[in-house]
Amino acid sequence: MQYCRFCGTEALNDARFCGYCGRALTGTTKDSVDTTGPTQPGIMTPHNIPIILSNQPQPDATHTGTGQKDGDATIRPGQVQGEKAQNIQQSGEHQYRSQSAQPFSYHAPQQLPPVPPMPLHEPHQPHRSASRQLDSQVHGFAARLMARKTTKWILPLIAVIIVLVISGISVVLGNSKAPAISVSGSSTVPSGEILHIHGTGFLPDGSIVLKLENGLALSPLTTTGRAERGTDREAGSANGSLMLAAGQVTQQHLASNKALVVSGAGTFDADIAVSDTWGLGSHTLHATENLGSRSAELGFTIAPKQATLVVNPSALDFGKVATGRKVLLSLLVGNSGERKLTWVADTKGTVWLTTQTHTGTIQPGSLQQTIDVAVDTTHLKVGNYQAAVRISSNGGEVQVGVKLTVILPGQQQAKLNINPGSLNFGRLVTGTRKTLQVALSNLGTEKLSWKALAGNTNWLTLSANSGTIERGGRSQTIYVTADSSRLAPGNYSGVLQLNSNGGNQKQEAALVVISPPHYQSSRQTPTYVPESLLSVNPTSFNGNTNCSYAQGQGWFCVINLINSKGERNLNWSASSSGSPGITFYPARGTLLPHQLMQVNTFIPDTTCPASANLIFTGPANTIHVPWQCLYQDPTLSVSPYSFNATADCTFSSFTQVQGWICPATLISTGTQKNVSWSASSSGLPGITFYPARGILPPGYPMPVAVFVPNTTCPASATLTFLGAKKPLNVPWNCTSPRLTASPGNFANGCLSCTVTLAPSPDSQGIVDWNVSASGISGITFSPSHGKLFPGESVQVTIFVP
Numbered sequence: 119m120q121y122c123r124f125c126g127t128e129a130l131n132d133a134r135f136c137g138y139c140g141r142a143l144t145g146t147t148k149d150s151v152d153t154t155g156p157t158q159p160g161i162m163t164p165h166n167i168p169i170i171l172s173n174q175p176q177p178d179a180t181h182t183g184t185g186q187k188d189g190d191a192t193i194r195p196g197q198v199q200g201e202k203a204q205n206i207q208q209s210g211e212h213q214y215r216s217q218s219a220q221p222f223s224y225h226a227p228q229q230l231p232p233v234p235p236m237p238l239h240e241p242h243q244p245h246r247s248a249s250r251q252l253d254s255q256v257h258g259f260a261a262r263l264m265a266r267k268t269t270k271w272i273l274p275l276i277a278v279i280i281v282l283v284i285s286g287i288s289v290v291l292g293n294s295k296a297p298a299i300s301v302s303g304s305s306t307v308p309s310g311e312i313l314h315i316h317g318t319g320f321l322p323d324g325s326i327v328l329k330l331e332n333g334l335a336l337s338p339l340t341t342t343g344r345a346e347r348g349t350d351r352e353a354g355s356a357n358g359s360l361m362l363a364a365g366q367v368t369q370q371h372l373a374s375n376k377a378l379v380v381s382g383a384g385t386f387d388a389d390i391a392v393s394d395t396w397g398l399g400s401h402t403l404h405a406t407e408n409l410g411s412r413s414a415e416l417g418f419t420i421a422p423k424q425a426t427l428v429v430n431p432s433a434l435d436f437g438k439v440a441t442g443r444k445v446l447l448s449l450l451v452g453n454s455g456e457r458k459l460t461w462v463a464d465t466k467g468t469v470w471l472t473t474q475t476h477t478g479t480i481q482p483g484s485l486q487q488t489i490d491v492a493v494d495t496t497h498l499k500v501g502n503y504q505a506a507v508r509i510s511s512n513g514g515e516v517q518v519g520v521k522l523t524v525i526l527p528g529q530q531q532a533k534l535n536i537n538p539g540s541l542n543f544g545r546l547v548t549g550t551r552k553t554l555q556v557a558l559s560n561l562g563t564e565k566l567s568w569k570a571l572a573g574n575t576n577w578l579t580l581s582a583n584s585g586t587i588e589r590g591g592r593s594q595t596i597y598v599t600a601d602s603s604r605l606a607p608g609n610y611s612g613v614l615q616l617n618s619n620g621g622n623q624k625q626e627a628a629l630v631v632i633s634p635p636h637y638q639s640s641r642q643t644p645t646y647v648p649e650s651l652l653s654v655n656p657t658s659f660n661g662n663t664n665c666s667y668a669q670g671q672g673w674f675c676v677i678n679l680i681n682s683k684g685e686r687n688l689n690w691s692a693s694s695s696g697s698p699g700i701t702f703y704p705a706r707g708t709l710l711p712h713q714l715m716q717v718n719t720f721i722p723d724t725t726c727p728a729s730a731n732l733i734f735t736g737p738a739n740t741i742h743v744p745w746q747c748l749y750q751d752p753t754l755s756v757s758p759y760s761f762n763a764t765a766d767c768t769f770s771s772f773t774q775v776q777g778w779i780c781p782a783t784l785i786s787t788g789t790q791k792n793v794s795w796s797a798s799s800s801g802l803p804g805i806t807f808y809p810a811r812g813i814l815p816p817g818y819p820m821p822v823a824v825f826v827p828n829t830t831c832p833a834s835a836t837l838t839f840l841g842a843k844k845p846l847n848v849p850w851n852c853t854s855p856r857l858t859a860s861p862g863n864f865a866n867g868c869l870s871c872t873v874t875l876a877p878s879p880d881s882q883g884i885v886d887w888n889v890s891a892s893g894i895s896g897i898t899f900s901p902s903h904g905k906l907f908p909g910e911s912v913q914v915t916i917f918v919p
Contacts, residue, residue, distance in 0.1 A: 295319040295384070297414040299405050302387070305418045309398065309456070313390040313418060317405055322384045324409055325377040331402040338378065338388035377408060392420055422456030422482070425513035430538050434491060434507070436522035437533075437561060441495050446474070448537055448557040448593040449489040449518060451509060453480040461511035462757035463489055466766075467781030467821060468505040470494050471520060474592060476785045476819045477755050478668035483676045485703065485718045487668045488557055490592050491520065498524045510758040532589075532620030533562035541614070541627040543600040547634045548607065549687075549710045553703040553718060556596045560587040560620065568618035570596055575612030577601050578627060581703070599704050602631045634710050650711065652690055652736030653682040654743055659732070661721070661747030669787060669817045672723040676716055677743065679734060681709035688736050696730035697721060697745075721745065752793045752816075754842040757783045761837070763852035767826070769883055769908045775804075776884065776907075777827040780850070784820040784839060791816065795841030801850075802826060802835040814841065826850065831883055855881035857906070869918050876911035889914060 120129050120143055122136040129136060129143055136143055295318070302314035320326060328336045380386050390403075398420050406413040430450045439445055453459035459480040465471040474490035491507055507518045537557045546552055560566035566587040572578040581597035598614065614625040655678045659665055665675040681688040688709040694700035699722040709715060719732055726747040734741045758766055767780040786793040793814040799805035804827040814820050824837060831852040839846040856878040864871050877885045888903035896919040904912060 297384075297405065297407070297412050299403065299414045299416045301416065301418060305416075306421050307392050307418060308421045308423045309392055309394045309396070310423055311392055313392050313403075315388050315390060315403070315416065317380070317386045317388075317414070318384065319414075320380045320384045320386070320405075320412075321407055321409060322380065322382045324380045324384075324407055326380060326386070326405050326407050327377055328388070328390070329404045329406065330396065331404070336390055336403075338390055396420055398422060424455050425453055425457045425459035425480075425482075425511065426455035427459060427461060427509065427511045427513040427516055428452040428454050428486075429509055429516040429518060430486075431518070432516075433519040433521075436493055436520070438523045438525050439493060439495050439561070440525055440527040440563065441498065441500065442527065443563065444492055444494045444496070444590040445559075445561050446490045446492045446590065446592060447535060447559050447561070449491060449507065449509075450486040450537060450555060450557060451478070451480070451489055452486040453482060453484065453513065455513055456482045457513075458482070459511055459513045460755070461509055461513075462755045462759075462783065462785060463507060463509045464757040464781075464783030464819065464821075466506055466508050467823070470498055470503070471505045471507070473507060473819075475668055475670055476783070476817065477787050478666070478671075480666045481664065481674070481676060483716055484666040484674045485553065485597075485720075486555055487666065487671065487674075488555070488593065488595055491518075492590075493520070493522055495522075495524050500524050500526060508757060512759070515758060530563040532560055532564040532566040532618065534566060534568060534616065534618040534620040534623060535559040535561050536616060536623050536625060540625060541598060543627065543629040545630045545632055546600065546602040547632055547710075547713070548605065549603045549634065549708055549713060550715050551599055551601045551603075551704045551707050553597050553599045556598055556614070556625065557593045558585070558587065558596065558616070559593040560589065560591060562620050563589055564619075565589060566618055566620045568616060568620075571615040571617070573613055573615055575614075575627065577605055577610065577629065578612055578614065579704075580614075581701075597703050598627070600627070600629050601704075601707070602629070603708050605629075605631045607631050607633050634713065649738040650681050650686045650688040650709075650736070651683040651738055652688060652709075652734060652741060653680040654678065654734055654741050655680065656743075657741075658743060659745040661726070661728075661745065662750050665721075665745075668723075670723055673721040673747070675719045675721065675732075675745065677719060677732070677734075679709060679715045679717055681711055681713050685711050687711070690734060690736045692717060692719075693733045693735070694719075694730055695733065697724065697728060700730060700732070719745075726750075751843040752791065752841070753787045753844075754793070754795065754814075754839050754846045755785045755787055756837075756839060756846060756848050757785075758848075760848060761824070761850040763826070763831070763850070763883070764881070769828075775827055777804075777825055777829075778852070778883075780824040780826065782822045782824055782837075782848075784814065784822050785818070786814045786816055786842070793841045795820075795839060797822065798838050798840070800836050800838070802829055802833060805835060805837070807837075824850075826852075828884055831855065852883060855883050855885045857885055857887055867918075868916075871916040871918070873914050873916065874911055875906065875914060877906050877908055881908065883908070891916075894918065 120131055120133070121127065122129060122139060122141065122143060124141050125136065125139045127136055127138040133143055135141065297317065297319040299315050299317045302316050307313045315328075317326070328338070330336065378386055378388060400417060400419050403416045403418060404413055405415070428451070430452075434447050434449070436445060436447060451461060451463075460477075461480070462477045463473045463475065465473065470493055472492050472494070474492060475488070478487050480487060489507075489509075502523050503521065505520045507520060509516045509518070535558070537559070541554050541556070543552050543554065556570075558566075558568060567584075568587070569584045570580055570582070572580060577600055579599045579601065581599075582594075585594050587594055608631055610629040610631065612627045612629075614627060616623045616625065656664065659675045659677075661667065661673045661675070665673040667673050679690060689706075690709060691706040692702040694702075701720045703718045703720070707715060721730060724747075726749055729744065729746040732743040732745055734743065761767060761780050761782075763769075763778050763780075767778040769778050770776060784795065786795075793816075794811075795814050796811040797807040799807075806825045808823040808825070812820065826835065829852070831854045834849065834851040837848040837850055839848070858876050858878050860874045860876075875887060885906040886903075887906060889899045891897035891899075898917045900915045900917070901912070902914075906912060
């Protein structure tokens with residue numbers, strides 16, 4: 119039995135290295151163990167005794183016990199582990215290189231104080247010494263084995279990493295073209311629309327991430343080239359190893375699922391949906407490569423959404439109306455876009471159908487405007503009638519179907535009609551209010567008396583609770599306001615009860631209340647909480663530019679009230695001076711800290727120039743907002759905004775000259791004076807107007823019929839109306855008519871076949887047709903050519919030889 123000179127571990131007589139510390143054994147006996155700075159021998163669990171491996175002694179091996187070591191080999195407490203690892207590696211290399219052991223010498227420490235020797239074994243338990251010896255031998259062998267494996271694989275791994283890094287750098291250096299992104303189309307995009315971008319000069323077959331200036335990563339809707347939206351698998355397997363070797367892989371990229379793969383030419387194309395939440399104004403888009411730090415940026419601008427026309431209801435049913443009567447129903451016209459909407463209403467030349475309001479403008483956020491639609495049965499016979507109200511605007515066109523049944527006079531009575539059928543206030547933050555409108559009409563033959571009740575719905579208030587509508591009189595509007603200041607977050611519903619001598623109706627109301635946003639307050643509780651201050655935006659109104667206007671009704675001006683300072687609730691109220699009849703919806707309320715509320719202010723129609731004062735009062739301040747309308751030059755409006763021959767015109771084949779008859783309505787706005795107007799055309803010869811000129815009173819609709827002679831379609835022309843400061847140009851176009859054949863084929867064959875030809879139902883104009891055959895010679899047709907007018911058809915006989 120021998121002992122390790124350095125740690126005192128027992129070892130077999132034929133062992134060459136210590137199984138615990140890995141140093142060479144020199145045949146040391148128990149009494150000659152050097153215990154200077156020894157380490158407690160490791161002990162494995164008795165039940166886990168591994169196989170003992172040892173080297174057989176070689177004849178030429180020498181174990182001198184002395185030799186040469188590195189100059190700093192002085193043993194100090196705490197250094198045994200480092201030396202142990204060194205000796206393990208040396209011993210491993212020794213065994214790996216040669217079958218004969220080379221001399222291993224060591225200089226014993228000279229200057230450290232002696233340390234009492236540690237017990238090597240317990241005399242009364244000899245089996246413990248044997249177990250300890252077996253454990254230490256295996257421990258040393260495992261350490262040597264791991265050292266050899268680490269040495270074997272670490273160098274190839276480092277070489278691979280270096281090659282990959284150099285490869286990545288060479289790819290970056292080889293791609294000398296700087297990356298760039300550009301917009302395909304306009305760099306000004308309305309919110310909710312698509313931004314089309316194109317990238318060049320990026321690493322071929324690489325990947326990029328698109329981000330906004332605030333760091334928001336974007337997911338394109340569609341991409342081209344190899345620029346398909348990356349998946350976790352693509353980002354992790356295809357690109358992850360290369361980026362990991364370069365030390366640039368990011369967890370955000372691997373998990374984001376928003377990487378774009380660049381094509382082999384270093385390009386990509388992507389479509390980005392512009393969100394409403396990004397905010398209007400200038401923004402910057404960044405495209406950054408995932409390998410390397412190269413990036414490109416692009417500036418773009420988010421513009422307000424286009425004006426969007428909204429009309430309710432989609433159809434008007436007057437029901438049964440006695441002959442000699444005039445009755446009215448109402449339409450509500452709104453703007454769901456973010457730009458000013460200008461609209462014009464007409465009835466497409468229907469003489470028994472008229473609109474009481476012909477034109478208007480609606481600012482974003484403004485309340486809806488009312489259009490009274492009247493039917494006059496004075497010159498109508500008993501029967502059913504249909505027509506349409508056309509509302510044209512810069513935000514689209516809507517045609518509202520109208521139908522009625524004319525009957526003989528009968529019992530005289532009033533009849534109540536309401537629009538819309540229900541009220542949906544949407545989502546309101548606690549403490550805010552919202553106003554909607556209800557239009558009441560009288561379809562009967564007697565005066566209508568009505569009453570409105572909100573019942574137990576204490577969060578609804580009405581601008582009027584009763585009223586009367588004369589026979590044939592204009593509709594009346596109730597402004598219904600929902601107040602969430604006393605409601606907890608949640609869903610609410612209520613019923614508006616309308617009773618009258620012309621029938622009773624119920625109108626359901628729905629509301630969702632949500633909690634207000636939380637604002638960070640200072641950690642220290644202030645000793646004084648300042649009074650909240652009321653702020654407004656805008657600070658003035660010009661009725662011609664930043665208010666909605668309906669001719670014959672008046673202006674709606676939207677103002678934002680803000681609780682801008684302090685941490686207290688703010689109670690406010692509104693009043694006016696300078697012009698009678700001004701009303702506010704709502705007229706008072708409570709603003710939470712930092713809260714914003716919109717207030718619609720209605721100023722009745724008056725002759726301009728005019729002015730008024732809108733007064734908003736809070737607990738600590740009062741704000742005066744001036745309002746004025748100035749004289750402005752007249753403006754001409756035409757309904758429709760453009761003509762499509764198929765949809766807006768009627769083709770006439772019974773007149774001496776065939777062509778299209780297109781009804782239009784001409785209106786002057788923005789003036790209290792008569793306008794002298796005239797009409798002309800360009801693009802097609804022979805276009806005539808009936809009338810072609812005249813005097814147009816302010817706000818008065820002038821019906822104008824436009825006749826366009828028959829021409830080969832497709833074709834286009836421009837109708838020009840003069841009289842205002844700027845000419846009004848209205849486009850006209852027609853599309854090629856289509857021919858239909860029935861039957862479409864002769865599957866069973868025939869010698870004498872008949873087919874029916876006719877213009878398609880949506881075609882306008884005269885169809886010049888001819889027929890021919892292929893595949894079988896000698897086929898004849900009777901007739902073989904001709905003309906088809908709208909609504910006509912012709913039978914063609916086919917003779918097969």
